[in-house]
Amino acid sequence: MEALDLQISHLSKAYHKPVLQDVCLALRNGSFVSILGRSGCGKSTLLNILGLIEPWDRGEYVLNGRTLHRREDHSRLRQKYIGFVFQSYHLIPTLSCRENILLPLLYSRQRTKRFEALVERLELEPLLHRRVPTLSGGEKQRVAIARALLQDPCLILADEPTGNLDPKNRDVILSLFRQEQKEGRAIVMITHDAEAARAADQVLHLEGGVLCET
Amino acid sequence: MRPESRIHHAVRMLRRNLRSYAMLSITLVFSFSVLLGYFLFSDSRGYNDFKEIFSSPREIVMAYARSEDPTELQVLKQQVTEQLPGTGAYLYFDVSTRLPQYGDVLANVSVLPNQASIVFREVSDDVIFENYTLPVTVVQGQGFPLGENRAVINRSLFRLLSPSETLPFTLEIPFQMEDGSRILRKVEVVGVCEDLSEVAPYYNSEGVLCAQTQIYVSQSLFSTEELPRLSQRKPLLLIHSNAPEKAAAYAQQFDLVLHAVCRAQNAAIGELHARAKSKALIALVLHGLLCLNLYGCFSNALSDRRYEIGIKRALGAGKGTIVGQFFAEGIMVMLGSILLAVLLITGLAAIYKLYGLLVSGKQWIAYLTPYSLGMFLVSSVGMSLLLSLLFAFRATGTEIAAQLKSE
Numbered sequence: 001m002e003a004l005d006l007q008i009s010h011l012s013k014a015y016h017k018p019v020l021q022d023v024c025l026a027l028r029n030g031s032f033v034s035i036l037g038r039s040g041c042g043k044s045t046l047l048n049i050l051g052l053i054e055p056w057d058r059g060e061y062v063l064n065g066r067t068l069h070r071r072e073d074h075s076r077l078r079q080k081y082i083g084f085v086f087q088s089y090h091l092i093p094t095l096s097c098r099e100n101i102l103l104p105l106l107y108s109r110q111r112t113k114r115f116e117a118l119v120e121r122l123e124l125e126p127l128l129h130r131r132v133p134t135l136s137g138g139e140k141q142r143v144a145i146a147r148a149l150l151q152d153p154c155l156i157l158a159d160e161p162t163g164n165l166d167p168k169n170r171d172v173i174l175s176l177f178r179q180e181q182k183e184g185r186a187i188v189m190i191t192h193d194a195e196a197a198r199a200a201d202q203v204l205h206l207e208g209g210v211l212c213e214t
Numbered sequence: 215m216r217p218e219s220r221i222h223h224a225v226r227m228l229r230r231n232l233r234s235y236a237m238l239s240i241t242l243v244f245s246f247s248v249l250l251g252y253f254l255f256s257d258s259r260g261y262n263d264f265k266e267i268f269s270s271p272r273e274i275v276m277a278y279a280r281s282e283d284p285t286e287l288q289v290l291k292q293q294v295t296e297q298l299p300g301t302g303a304y305l306y307f308d309v310s311t312r313l314p315q316y317g318d319v320l321a322n323v324s325v326l327p328n329q330a331s332i333v334f335r336e337v338s339d340d341v342i343f344e345n346y347t348l349p350v351t352v353v354q355g356q357g358f359p360l361g362e363n364r365a366v367i368n369r370s371l372f373r374l375l376s377p378s379e380t381l382p383f384t385l386e387i388p389f390q391m392e393d394g395s396r397i398l399r400k401v402e403v404v405g406v407c408e409d410l411s412e413v414a415p416y417y418n419s420e421g422v423l424c425a426q427t428q429i430y431v432s433q434s435l436f437s438t439e440e441l442p443r444l445s446q447r448k449p450l451l452l453i454h455s456n457a458p459e460k461a462a463a464y465a466q467q468f469d470l471v472l473h474a475v476c477r478a479q480n481a482a483i484g485e486l487h488a489r490a491k492s493k494a495l496i497a498l499v500l501h502g503l504l505c506l507n508l509y510g511c512f513s514n515a516l517s518d519r520r521y522e523i524g525i526k527r528a529l530g531a532g533k534g535t536i537v538g539q540f541f542a543e544g545i546m547v548m549l550g551s552i553l554l555a556v557l558l559i560t561g562l563a564a565i566y567k568l569y570g571l572l573v574s575g576k577q578w579i580a581y582l583t584p585y586s587l588g589m590f591l592v593s594s595v596g597m598s599l600l601l602s603l604l605f606a607f608r609a610t611g612t613e614i615a616a617q618l619k620s621e
């Protein structure tokens with residue numbers, strides 16, 4: 001796993017009105033941060049900016065000492081450092097579970113030995129050859145997490161990962177995140193669920209575009 | 215775990231999206247078929263309209279006298295052979311005769327110059343029925359030039375005269391002279407040539423057996439005194455020249471029925487050029503419509519795949535990788551569609567040919583000029599490359615977050 005030292009400072013983003021204002025956040029290996037906030041307050045935008053899939057308007061993004069330009073294509077950095085887990089899973093419906101999990105390898109051109117380990121750990125063996133539309137919500141989320149962890153990322157960005165799950169599946173996912181945190185991964189989790197947010201070491205609140213500690 | 219190759223992935227995505235690509239392919243196949251079909255059928259029309267003219271030897275000019283007097287032809291012969299280098303001219307004629315010993319068959323006899331090595335079909339009458347000239351093809355036995363007392367006859371006459379169809383055999387031909395007398399010549403039939411048309415032998419109202427009859431004999435069959443005294447001669451000057459246009463210009467100065475293959479070919483080329491202009495215009499319009507059609511199809515296909523693109527880019531796929539995948543998919547679909555269009559049009563052409571043969575008995579030949587083939591291949595493959603690339607670049611033109619929201 002790569003070392004992580006990510007710092008964003010004074011970061012702002014606006015669509016028609018300001019969404020994020022002067023946001024500062026630092027992440028290192030082993031950080032587990034939950035971000036709470038109302039719907040539409042900019043949580044997902046912040047996560048997308050952290051994940052380098054959306055440009056920011058102002059501010060600084062420094063990853064392992066390198067300042068990133070807001071408009072560049074950061075696909076290599078995403079591939080190397082970041083794993084995404086989404087509320088709506090974002091699995092490709094025309095592919096099988098196995099093909100979805102292995103998709104990131106297509107872009108890194110690296111071999112990995114983690115596939116079998118993840119399949120065993122997330123109990124995905126019976127699902128591997130099934131198509132995505134035939135899976136339950138919990139199963140989809142396990143597949144999405146396996147895909148996010150396949151390349152051993154040092155940062156996991158989870159956008160409401162338990163939002164569509166029942167309490168039992170929610171606990172499975174949260175305990176998995178805690179385990180990943182212990183292995184040295186940084187985790188940023190966006191959630192509405194205050195109880196789920198308590199699984200993190202640091203709970204932040206986003207309100208009016210401003211990120212503050214509760 | 216070894217990563218999958220990108221081409222393999224593109225093939226997999228193509229297979230998984232086969233239904234939407236099949237819908238797209240219908241439009242693509244139709245579009246390419248219209249373009250190829252237009253080229254094929256317009257070229258074939260030109261080819262079938264003029265194929266006999268262009269298969270005729272360009273260097274041949276034929277001049278027929280309007281009467282039995284060959285004087286003008288003799289003057290013309292002298293002029294062209296003296297003034298045009300590389301020019302040969304042969305004066306010969308046809309006579310009609312009856313062969314009473316063979317059921318009173320009415321026969322047309324072409325009396326050829328001694329040294330004529332090529333004989334043309336259209337010398338058999340003083341009226342040019344068709345606007346072309348084709349060499350007579352010998353299908354059995356010996357051909358031209360004819361030796362003394364030798365003859366070549368056409369296949370239908372051969373069947374009438376020699377039911378056992380064996381060569382050689384002796385044939386007696388009576389020739390009518392201007393003074394009313396008849397001279398009889400024995401010739402040895404040494405060759406058989408193809409019929410001029412496919413009309414079967416029949417008896418006319420006077421009970422005379424009529425058939426496609428053509429006998430070719432040499433002028434050496436007659437003495438120099440006898441030749442000008444043959445009755446009902448229809449003299450013809452056959453000019454074989456490296457400068458056929460000039461030879462035709464000389465012939466035009468006389469009161470002759472003139473046929474120059476080069477003139478017929480020039481007229482055909484003019485007609486084809488005129489057609490080519492309208493063809494180019496229609497092809498341009500078709501290309502424009504095809505481009506619009508393909509662009510619309512790919513845009514629709516792309517909007518269906520935006521979500522997938524968003525996921526892949528979020529997982530670390532660079533713009534180049536996405537461009538590569540969609541380019542590969544686009545190329546595969548386009549080339550598959552081109553292949554299907556070629557098969558479809560080939561099948562349609564075969565059906566059309568068969569229909570023509572069975573219904574109207576016409577031999578229609580499917581023909582595509584190298585220019586049209588090149589234009590189709592360049593434009594279809596070029597369009598495939600261009601639109602696939604455009605399709606691929608457009609696939610990466612949207613922000614990832616927006617693509618993920620497009621589910």
